[in-house]
Amino acid sequence: MLNKADCTIPPAALMYVLPTLQMQNLYLVLKVSKVLAGDGDIAAAPYCTPDKFASTSEQQKLVEKAVDCGLRLGRYQQPFAWGTIPLSKGIKRSMTLFRQRGCIPEEQRISLISDAIRGILKDKVIPASCEFDVDDISAEELADAKFKNPEISSSSRPRLKIADPFTIKHPSESDVSEQHGDKGIHCREVQPFCTSSLVPKFGSVGSGPVAVSYVNTLYVYPLQIEKCQYRNVAIRVQLLQREVDAVRGVEESAEAVLQAVYRANNQVERSAFAPVGYHQKNPQFDDEIKICLPECLTRDHHLLFTFYHVHCKKLQPNQPQQEVVGYAVMPILGKDGTILQDGKYTANVTPAPASSKPLATGGGISLSPGYVAAARVAPLDNNKTVFSCRGRVVSSIHSQDSAVAAFLSPFHGSPRPDAVDKEDAIVNRLMALNQSSALNVRYFFFMIAKFVLGYLRHGTSIVRWSAFRTLLGIMEKASWNPRGSLKVHEMNRVLHDFVHIVFDEKCIDNPSKSQSPAKSPTKSERKSVFGALLETWLNVLNNKASIEENADTKRMSLTYSNVLLQLILKSMAMNLLDQCDTSSGDTAHSLPMTLAKNDEMMLERVLDQLIACAGDTTNGLLLQKEVNRSVAYFCRGVFLVVNNVFPARVIDRYVKWIDVQGDANSLRHIWFPFLHILVDFEFFPTVNGAAETNSVKTRAWLAKAVSEKLLLIIDTQKEQKIRVDAVRLLRRMFAAQAYNSRFQSSEHQERIALLYYPLFRNLAQFTTPGKLLSGNVPGLLGEAKSVLDLQKETMACVGHLLCSVSNAQLPYFFRPLAGESTQGHETQLDFTDQLAFYHRVVGQVTHYSHPWQCSTPSDASIPLCNRNSHKLSKRW
Structure with a gap:
């Protein structure tokens, strides 16, 4: 409905089209109403047959009647006409308007669209000119119009200017002139609706399955x-x-x-x-209010x-x-x-x-x-x-699910009775969420998770246990895939966005009461989110009771171990930074930092329990793989957050625990993936720099632990395919960092190679008689091809070791150094000095009677040590 003030410029509307909808099935419907004047045919006659009212006297009568009706009945409208066109891009697209005598139900109108498009509708045609310009808007233009700060001056002004219904400001003359000059389009935003079949994927308003904006x-x-x-x-x-x-x-x-x-x-x-x-x-009606x-x-x-x-x-x-x-x-x-x-x-x-x-x-x-x-x-x-009517609620605040609504209602700002903050009432509201629909929980997940974590952080022991179980339940409902079919190493998008974008440690307050700033606990008195998660999770993992509910809670915690560990990691990082900001004022701090001893012990105990679960075959292979990868990724990430030694202890115990002669299934699906994740770590060279063990810095500790275990598997494992997989993984440890975008300079590559040189002695053992790289491998004559594959992969490892060392330094690794070895005198070195230290001492253990050789398409035999005459390709 447009009045004269609205018609100073052509009206424009912004509409959203879901990607799954076919454009040929979309139509733009225009409904026209006029001031109530009486009988519809009589009121429409001047518009349908304008020739009969062309005289000056008739025109004057029409003007007088319109003024009279506007004064008496101006607030009341009656249906007048309607039309439709396909929603497709075009300029000055004409629409035919058909006379509408009464209210038409939407179901009936939809059935008439086809006839209206073809112009064969039996209703009278209004001889009016109605044209549309339809154009598509890119996502960048839309974001610029909706979120750009209008106070910031910019040479490129947004093409769209979306009107705010809560402001009474009308477009100014300058705005109107701008629109006529194609510098801006004042438009109204039309709320999109999703059909019931598309709601699980796009949400009720097409913005996604989770509420991320206010409506x-x-x-x-x-x-x-x-x-x-x-x-x-x-x-x-x-x-x-x-x-x-x-x-x-x-x-x-x-x-x-x-x-x-x-x-x-x-x-x-x-x-x-x-x-x-x-x-x-x-009477019938067809209006939307x-x-x-x-x-x-x-x-x-x-x-x-x-x-x-x-x-x-x-x-x-x-x-x-x-x-x-x-x-x-x-x-x-x-x-x-x-x-x-x-x-x-x-x-x-x-x-x-x-x-x-x-x-x-x-x-x-x-x-x-x-x-x-x-x-x-x-x-x-x-x-x-x-009286009958239809209603539809589109809200990111109020849920139509009774359990979700009951849980969120105390947080909507209304005065609430003390009974809702009692322990029994809180537990009942938490546990009721497990019975709510997945669709509603997913849509309100960000809001629900915030308050559930609040109860987990500040609640009593009973409330914390209920909150932990509820947290797992809502994670399951928020996931795209049901429990048991999650893709390993992939976090659900909803859960990922909550952990890495939405979650904020400072916003997880006590939901049981609204505290004034004077009564709120200080930062040092607050329990951290990660501390509450670790404490409750450890109790769940240690609970040996055979109660079905406890067993199910433990299994769900293992299923979503990746989400929980990533949440713990982020909470840990935010908590450490928050503590430093409080203690040192304006002094800037950066991670990694030192974690408190109690938190370190608790975290290490949880990781040990998870490692044990990863090796427990009763959990099923899929769950074992999920827990295994979750622990591996967490161990990588924790190096960036804390500088404590416990991650090294956990990894060292994990690697030592690997049974080199165990069943192939465990090696292939559990242990190898764990090592694969470690060697692919982009900061693998940095982590290998030093790790504190009994106040002594151990160089290349992680590379040494991984390589020794893999070489032991290569040497003792009976299944040939496992041996091949092991040597390929060893090769990957060297190759992954050769193409690491962070360390592509020649100096960095040489430093990485020098870190690996202490492992040279372990590779050299395979040249002894009867070993993999000797001329004769007893017992494997029938597996010549597999042996050749092993030899080629192993030699590739050697190639990766040698290809990054400068020509001037390479000969020192093939003859012993004169004088006393310094290996027994470990000194405190920085990163650069430590690499020079390897240069001086590694030659003691890398002396051979003849150089290893490799063949290339252009040279039949090129000694690897002769880098002055030929440079090895990184294809090694």
Whole structure:
């Protein structure tokens, strides 16, 4: 509905199209209404047959009638015309408008679209010019228009200027001139809806399965009034925050009525009127009324539908143009406190008493106290006047799931009784979430997870256990795939975004009460989120009770071990930085830092338990793989957060625990992937620099631990394929860092190679008689090809060791150094000095009687040590 103020510039709308929808199946529908004037055919005659009203006198009569109707009936509209075109890109696309005599239900209108597109609809055609320009908007343009700070000056101004319904500012003359100059388009944003089949993937409004932006809207669609004794019935819709004592005329503005109804002129007002069907028996309606819901809803909030009988004829000056004939009430919250569900609603219309005297404003009806609660439980009497409507809630604040709504309701800012903060009440609300629908939990996951972590951080032991179990339950519901089918090493997108984007340690407050700043605990008194998670998780892992609930909780914690460990890691990092900021004021700090001893012990115990679970075959191979990879990625990440020694101890115990002669299944699916993740670490050279062990710095500790275990597998494992996999993994340890983007300079590559040189002695043992690199390998004559593969892969490892060392330094690794060895005198060296240290001492253990050789397509035999004459390719 556009008035003269809206028509100063061509109206524009921003619409969203889901990627799964086919453009050829999308249509733009335009509905046109006009001021109520009486019989539809008579009112439409000047538009349908303008030639009959071309004379000056007829034109003057039409102007006078329009002014009169606008003064008397300007707030009431009646259907006039409608049209449709396919929603496709184009300029000046013409739309045919067809005469609409009454309200058309949406189902019927959809069935008429095909005929309207082809122009064979039997209704009269309005001889009007209606053109559309349809263009697509890129995601970058949309983001620029929605999120760009208007106060920041920029040479490139956004093409779109989205109107804010809560501002009363109209486009200025400069804005209008800009739009005519194609510098900006003032548009209104149309809320997208998803069909029920697409809601799990795109959410209810197409923004995704999780609420990431604020929306809190109720859509009301009046449908029909049955057994109505009046004609020309208008419906006024209002949102009230408390009960009123009477329903009065159309001009009322009681404080109970909220200014929350979006109007078609892009403003927010206190009420809206549905279009009137002239002289209809059992009148129908086809309007959409959009209402902004408050964040805090009480049981007193309700929709008030007021029904008026409108007189189209001009009456005496002291007689109202309309009179109240009844009302209906729809509570916003149901019996259980949940917001009304999407669907159709029916209610009896309470008629105006026959003795009530019409007022100049249209009459009034007294209301008895408690009418909202009565409407919530009142049965429907089909023998009386019945009003029906449809409702649809689109909200990121209020859930239509009873369990989710009950859990979130105490946090909406309304005064809450002390009973909701009692331990039993908290546990009941937490455990009820496990019975809620996955769709609702996923949509409100970010909000739910925040408060669940709050209970886990600040609650009692019973509350913490319930919160931990609930956290696992909502993770399962938020996941795309059901438990048991998660892809190993991949975190669900919803859970990933929560951990790495949404979660903030400082925002996890005590949800049991709202504390004033004076009473809030200091940072040193707060329990960290990771501390609460570790403590509760360790209790779950150590719980040996055979109770099914405990066993299921333990299994779920293993299933989502990756999410829990990543959450612990981020909480740990934020907590360490927060503590340093508190203690040192303005001094800047960076990770890694030292973790407290108690937290270190707790974390190490949890990791030991998880490692044991990774090796427990009763958990099933899929769960073993998930826990195994989770621990490996966590061990990598924790090096970037803390500088304690416990990660090295955990990895060292894990590697030593590997049974080199164990079953091939465990080696292939558990142990090898763990080592694979470690050697692929982008900071593998840095981590190998030094690790504190008994106050002594051990160089290349991780590379040594991995290589020794792999070489032992190569030497002792009976299954040939496992041996091949082991030597390939060893080769990858050398090759991965050769292509590490962080260390591509020649100096860095040489330093990395020097770190690996202490491992040269271990490789050299395979040249002894009977070993892999000797001329004769007994017992493997029938496996010549596999042996050759092993030899080639092993030689490739040697090639990676040698290819990055400079020509000037390479000969020193093939002859012993004169003088006393310094290997027994470990000194404290920085990273650069440590590499020079390897240069001086590694020659003691790398002396051979002849150089190893390799063949290349261009040279039959090139000694690896002769780098002065030929440079090895990194294809090694």
